[in-house]
Amino acid sequence: xxxxxxxxxxxxxxxxxxxxxxCAQDMNHNSMYWYRQDPGMGLRLIYYSASEGTTxxxxxxxxxxxxxxxxxxxxLRLESAAPSQTSVYFCASSTWTGQNTEAFFGQGTRxxxx
Amino acid sequence: xxxxTQPDIHITVSEGASLELRCNYSYGATPYLFWYVQSxxxxxxxxxxxxxxxxxxxxxxxxxxxFKRSQSSFNLRKPSVHWSDxxxxxxxxxARDDYKLSFGAGTTVTVRA
Numbered sequence: 001x002x003x004x005x006x007x008x009x010x011x012x013x014x015x016x017x018x019x020x021x022x023c024a025q026d027m028n029h030n031s032m033y034w035y036r037q038d039p040g041m042g043l044r045l046i047y048y049s050a051s052e053g054t055t056x057x058x059x060x061x062x063x064x065x066x067x068x069x070x071x072x073x074x075x076l077r078l079e080s081a082a083p084s085q086t087s088v089y090f091c092a093s094s095t096w097t098g099q100n101t102e103a104f105f106g107q108g109t110r111x112x113x114x
Numbered sequence: 115x116x117x118x119t120q121p122d123i124h125i126t127v128s129e130g131a132s133l134e135l136r137c138n139y140s141y142g143a144t145p146y147l148f149w150y151v152q153s154x155x156x157x158x159x160x161x162x163x164x165x166x167x168x169x170x171x172x173x174x175x176x177x178x179x180x181f182k183r184s185q186s187s188f189n190l191r192k193p194s195v196h197w198s199d200x201x202x203x204x205x206x207x208x209a210r211d212d213y214k215l216s217f218g219a220g221t222t223v224t225v226r227a
Binding site: 030031033035040041042043044045048050051056058059090092094096101102103105106107108 | 120123146148156157158160163165204206208212213214215216217218219220
């Protein structure tokens with residue numbers, strides 16, 4: 001039972017390079033999320049997808065793009081990485097079904113931009 | 115603007131003592147409310163959640179939380195802390211209508227022997 005799987009787990013980029021963080025869930029959840037976690041700032045929402053075919057900006061979308069490839073997969077792309085994007089990135093998925101509502105998180109991607 | 119606030123950045127508690135972590139929200143209506151825990155180097159695990167009904171919610175690992183509508187608060191408590199409770203705790207909120215789960219800045223709990 002994999003849950004939410006993120007790849008890669010670690011990545012070092014040079015300023016200006018691009019990369020895509022991959023996320024897949026096997027729980028048939030409708031909603032998926034990308035967060036970044038920085039010390040003292042908690043988890044800040046970058047983008048989310050309430051359902052397949054939709055994406056919306058969160059609190060800190062600048063410098064990122066997302067693709068909801070299908071119901072299972074939600075990728076995050078950095079087109080031109082900057083040192084300010086050094087962070088730990090978490091993907092999550094959720095189903096909003098009343099009392100059973102719960103978000104599940106991946107193990108995170110630690111990204112360093114030099 | 116909608117927001118969730120955790121006023122305490124860091125709390126130190128002795129093993130066996132009680133713990134209370136504060137969470138306040140600013141939303142137009144009662145949102146869905148969650149508490150998550152993150153152990154060092156790990157992902158997030160759900161401790162408990164509130165949607166409606168009984169305002170005292172029981173969770174895993176001996177945690178409970180109380181929803182107080184009049185104070186817009188959802189504080190997390192544990193009667194007796196164990197060393198393994200040292201972690202970062204996050205309050206999270208969803209406005210019920212937009213599937214947008216937002217987190218507070220977190221409270222780091224240190225447990226001393």
